[in-house]
Structures are given as C-alpha cells and as structure tokens.
Amino acid sequence: MAGQSDSELSLFSAEELEFTAEDELVEIVPNLKMPPLNLISGDFGPFTPQIVTKVPLWLAVALKKRGKCSICPPQWMSLEKLTQVLEAERDSQEMSEQLPFHYVEISRLLFEHARDNIPDVYMVRSLIEDIRDVRFHKVETDLEAFSGRTIAVKIKNLSAMEVNIVRPFIGRALQAFYKHDSPELIPDPERVSDSRPQVVNNAPRRQLRR
Amino acid sequence: MAKYYDIDDIITEEETVSVIFQKAASGVGIDPSAEMDFVEAGSKVELPFWLAHELHLRQAVSVNVPLCFNQKTRLEIQADSASVDLRSRCPFFYEFGCKMAPLVADRTIGFLLLSAFKSRYKEVLTKAHTASFEAGSKFWTILTKEEINLYETAQSAMASFKKWRIGGARFQIASILRRKRKPTE
Structure with a gap:
C-alpha cells in the first residue's frame, strides 16, 4: 500500500485511515433545505435550516466546503473534556477510553475544514497534540516489555492511528524475537535460567481495543 | 529456498x-x-x-567460532550492549549468528544473539519513533542490518504520519494526467 516501506507489514496509510474515519457521524446545523439523502449506510436528513441533524463526516465536510452548514464539534473536543482526558492520561499508565477510536483523524479533519466552528481552536489543538504524545509514550513503554517469548501484546484502548504507526515496527520486532528465540538456537538449560519477569506472556490474542 | x-x-x-x-x-x-x-x-x-x-x-x-562472536565482543555486549558497534564487526551479526550456531560446537551463540538483541531492541525502540533524522543518523552507524531495518520501519511509519498531519494535497494527480500535452505540429 501507499507510502510505507514494507507492503507486507503495513496495512493502511494515514490517508486510508482518514477515509475510514470519515464514516463517523457528526452533528451539523444546515442552512439549506433539502429532502433526506438515502445512502447505503443509512438515511440522513431531512435538512432544514437551524435544525441539528447527524451526518457522516465526509458529508459534513462536503457541505461545509460549500458553506451549507456549520459543524458542531463533538462533545469530547471541548476544552474541559480534553483537559480532563489529558490529566487522566498523565496520571495512569493505562490508556484512557474517553476518546473515540478515530480521534486523531476526526480532529485533524475538523481543524482543517471547520476551524471557525470550534471554540478555542488553538487550545483544543495543542491539547490533542499533548494527549497524543502522552499516549504514544505509553505505547513505547509497553513495547519495551518485549522479550524472546512474547507472542502477543495487550494494549487497551489504542486508537486507529496509534496502532497504525506502531504496526510495522511491532510486526518486525516480533518476527525478529521469534527468530532468535527458536528452540534450535537456544538449548534448554539456558531457557530455564533466563527467567525474566514477563508481563504479557500468556495473552491469548492481541487485543487492541475493548 | x-x-x-x-x-x-x-x-x-x-x-x-x-x-x-x-x-x-x-x-x-x-x-x-x-x-x-x-x-x-x-x-x-x-x-x-x-x-x-x-x-x-x-x-x-x-x-x-568467528571473530565477531569472540570473548571480547561478548564482554562488551554484557557491559553495555546498546553502544557496541556491531556493524563494524559484522553487518549481519544476527543472521550470521543464526547460520553459524549449528556449525560450531559452541552452544552459547544463540543465547548471546537473543540477549544482545533484547537489550539493543530497547535502544532502537526509544530512538526510532522520536529522534529526528539528524540525531538518528549518528546512532544507526552502529546498528546491524536487521536493526536498521527495524529502525527504518518505525521511522518511515512516523514520517508518513507526520506528513499526513501537516496535510497537503488531498488528491494526487495521476502522473499521466499531469503530463503536458505535446505541441501539435
């Protein structure tokens, strides 16, 4: 796929993830009158001026570009909520579950197309950046726990973009560990003596999001 | 094969x-x-x-046992594996080690490889996603080929994410459309 070095290991490019995120619903306030749209994913509308309605993000962006609506930023994009999330993220090693799966993509799309509809846009933007940095640092800390016999990693509430960034790296790293820990190379007595504490040893499957 | x-x-x-x-x-x-x-x-x-x-x-x-798995290297790896220049010893340290292990009588090579990789992996991990390109280029002169691959995967994933975040043209023009029409005689 586009952009990344090894096609076997990376599934999506950032643009493709953005595309998936555009299916998320947002509320808009239209300023045009239009009958309902009947799409495969559902019916949206009817559109009446000043009446709030829910549409997919791509439709909202398209209408916004033509000046036919204003987008109501989602609840979690408020200053108070984000400050709260940032504090929660800083306080614990667990990833907070208060943000939506596609928060990176949604926030970027809204910053690009609907700046005028977001109150305190600069603050909101830098808060989201901070949250992303804090979360990413946590992911890195989790990945340090890798060792020879790691077969799976369990990181809860990881968002789509965060998974996508670390996916190629994790894939390669796990492959390398698997190769170097094969029983032919390491005879049994030493396996036993190498009893480092393992956090993620018996996790049955990689669980990325609950 | x-x-x-x-x-x-x-x-x-x-x-x-x-x-x-x-x-x-x-x-x-x-x-x-x-x-x-x-x-x-x-x-x-x-x-x-x-x-x-x-x-x-x-x-x-x-x-x-080849030179790159000798006692001196082992001691250095035990002391501070992250700063050992494995690339100058053998650019394909791990792959070569995997191939050598069955041939020589020394059974500890496999264990050496794993422990070296395990501790060097952490260094690669912390640098790969965060370090800027200039800072990184100094670091990866001591990495072996396998580690460089790992490092570059992480760097390119991060770079493509950053590129996306900064934004730019949403749709790319297919190269065939961008070509100028040939002047007709």
Whole structure:
C-alpha cells in the first residue's frame, strides 16, 4: 500500500485511515433545505435550516466546503473534556477510553475544514497534540516489555492511528524475537535460567481495543 | 529456498570464517599462501561461509567460532550492549549468528544473539519513533542490518504520519494526467 516501506507489514496509510474515519457521524446545523439523502449506510436528513441533524463526516465536510452548514464539534473536543482526558492520561499508565477510536483523524479533519466552528481552536489543538504524545509514550513503554517469548501484546484502548504507526515496527520486532528465540538456537538449560519477569506472556490474542 | 534471491542473505554468506582442514585436499587453490594447489590436513584457512558450510557437511573441515562472536565482543555486549558497534564487526551479526550456531560446537551463540538483541531492541525502540533524522543518523552507524531495518520501519511509519498531519494535497494527480500535452505540429 501507499507510502510505507514494507507492503507486507503495513496495512493502511494515514490517508486510508482518514477515509475510514470519515464514516463517523457528526452533528451539523444546515442552512439549506433539502429532502433526506438515502445512502447505503443509512438515511440522513431531512435538512432544514437551524435544525441539528447527524451526518457522516465526509458529508459534513462536503457541505461545509460549500458553506451549507456549520459543524458542531463533538462533545469530547471541548476544552474541559480534553483537559480532563489529558490529566487522566498523565496520571495512569493505562490508556484512557474517553476518546473515540478515530480521534486523531476526526480532529485533524475538523481543524482543517471547520476551524471557525470550534471554540478555542488553538487550545483544543495543542491539547490533542499533548494527549497524543502522552499516549504514544505509553505505547513505547509497553513495547519495551518485549522479550524472546512474547507472542502477543495487550494494549487497551489504542486508537486507529496509534496502532497504525506502531504496526510495522511491532510486526518486525516480533518476527525478529521469534527468530532468535527458536528452540534450535537456544538449548534448554539456558531457557530455564533466563527467567525474566514477563508481563504479557500468556495473552491469548492481541487485543487492541475493548 | 525462499531466501535464494535475497541479496542480504547472499552477502551474509560471503562473511569469512576460519576453518581447519581435517582432510588433505589436492587440486584446490583456496589457500592463497600455499605454494602448490594442495591443502594439508590441519591447515588453517579463511573461507567464505557458504564454502565452509558445504565442506563442513562433508566433514572435510572443522569450523572455528568467528571473530565477531569472540570473548571480547561478548564482554562488551554484557557491559553495555546498546553502544557496541556491531556493524563494524559484522553487518549481519544476527543472521550470521543464526547460520553459524549449528556449525560450531559452541552452544552459547544463540543465547548471546537473543540477549544482545533484547537489550539493543530497547535502544532502537526509544530512538526510532522520536529522534529526528539528524540525531538518528549518528546512532544507526552502529546498528546491524536487521536493526536498521527495524529502525527504518518505525521511522518511515512516523514520517508518513507526520506528513499526513501537516496535510497537503488531498488528491494526487495521476502522473499521466499531469503530463503536458505535446505541441501539435
């Protein structure tokens, strides 16, 4: 796929993830009158001026570009909520579950197309950046726990973009560990003596999001 | 034979190892210091790995532990594995190690590889996603090929994410459309 070095290991490019995120619903306030749209994913509308309605993000962006609506930023994009999330993220090693799966993509799309509809846009933007940095640092800390016999990693509430960034790296790293820990190379007595504490040893499957 | 055309695999097998001939061999010019095309039993010769491997299978030679897995390197890896310059010792340290381990009597090579990789992995992990390109380029002169691959995967994933976040043209024009029309005569 586009952009990344090894096609076997990376599934999506950032643009493709953005595309998936555009299916998320947002509320808009239209300023045009239009009958309902009947799409495969559902019916949206009817559109009446000043009446709030829910549409997919791509439709909202398209209408916004033509000046036919204003987008109501989602609840979690408020200053108070984000400050709260940032504090929660800083306080614990667990990833907070208060943000939506596609928060990176949604926030970027809204910053690009609907700046005028977001109150305190600069603050909101830098808060989201901070949250992303804090979360990413946590992911890195989790990945340090890798060792020879790691077969799976369990990181809860990881968002789509965060998974996508670390996916190629994790894939390669796990492959390398698997190769170097094969029983032919390491005879049994030493396996036993190498009893480092393992956090993620018996996790049955990689669980990325609950 | 999945790796038959893998260029890295080929280069790995070019690595020289020192072997001791168990049998005398005549008509071979592999020992450049010999006056005649004849190798005595018990002589010590440097051969590329692929040849040593084949001769070892036929029990014509016995293989010594290569320099990059010697005691000195081991001690250095134990002391501070992250700053050992493995690349200058052997650019394909891990792959070569995996190939060597079955040939030599020393059973600890596998363990050395794993412990070296485990501790160096952490260093790669912390630097790969965060360090800027300039800071990183100094760091990866000491990495082996496998570590560089890992490092570059992380860097390119991060770079493509950053590129996306900064934004730019949403739709790319297919190269065929961008071409200017040829002036008609």
